[in-house]
Amino acid sequence: MSRVLIAFLVLLLMAACAAPPARIPTGSHDRSSGDISDVVVRVNRLRAEVGRGSLSAHAALTRAARDHVQDMITNQFFGHFGVDGSLVGDRVRRWGYDWCAIAENIARGPSGLTEVLESWMASPSHRANILAGDFVHLGLYRGGQDHWVMVLGQNGCLHETP
Numbered sequence: 001m002s003r004v005l006i007a008f009l010v011l012l013l014m015a016a017c018a019a020p021p022a023r024i025p026t027g028s029h030d031r032s033s034g035d036i037s038d039v040v041v042r043v044n045r046l047r048a049e050v051g052r053g054s055l056s057a058h059a060a061l062t063r064a065a066r067d068h069v070q071d072m073i074t075n076q077f078f079g080h081f082g083v084d085g086s087l088v089g090d091r092v093r094r095w096g097y098d099w100c101a102i103a104e105n106i107a108r109g110p111s112g113l114t115e116v117l118e119s120w121m122a123s124p125s126h127r128a129n130i131l132a133g134d135f136v137h138l139g140l141y142r143g144g145q146d147h148w149v150m151v152l153g154q155n156g157c158l159h160e161t162p
Contacts (some may be wrong), residue, residue, distance in 0.1 A: 036062070039140050039150075042117060043130060052133050060095035061139025061151040067091055068104070069143035078108050078147075088151055100157025101134035107148040116148045 036057045044054045068082060068091060075083045082091065088104035105126045110116040120126035129135075135152040142148050 036140065038113065040138065042113070043138060046117075046121065047131055050131050052131055053136070055135060055138045055152070058097070058137035058139055058153070060092055060097040061137055061153055062141055063095045063139070064088065064091040064097070065104075065139045065141035065149035065151045066143070067094075068106070068149045069141050069147045072106075072108075072147055073144050078106070080104060080106065092151060092153060097153060098155050099153045101132075101154040103129040103132065103135070103152045105129055105148075105150040105152075107146075109146050110148070111146055116142075120150070 040055060040057050047054065068088070071082050072078055077083070080087060089099060089102050092099055092102060105120050107116050107119055110119055120130060129152055130150075132152070134154055136154045137152070139151045140148070
């Protein structure tokens, strides 16, 4: 996938994120239960329904998701650009993930995994990210009571030379 197409998909996603929107890695105030494997299983079931391959959890993507949740909570904003101007691609590279395909779903509102996944699947751009065939990894982080970030990616791709 070309960088231009990836940039377009990121911009499309940013435009659609006004939608409201586990032991999933969470902030210290989380009271949910579950596990990152619950997310992987649920997302992979959705992907299998449309003939897509399975995703696996990736620590760098989860760390990037955590960083963005914490940035949003600490600096009281909701959006894809970090306070430092970073986008998801910048954040995953900080954790050593050399991506060639990357996307980010964010949500604020749902307090449970089922609700946030239903919200994302009801949004065409978020659904497209979850079901995109280019991705092989995911990371998810919930912070506070209602901030969620899911990062989907593929790394190690052959890069086009400038």
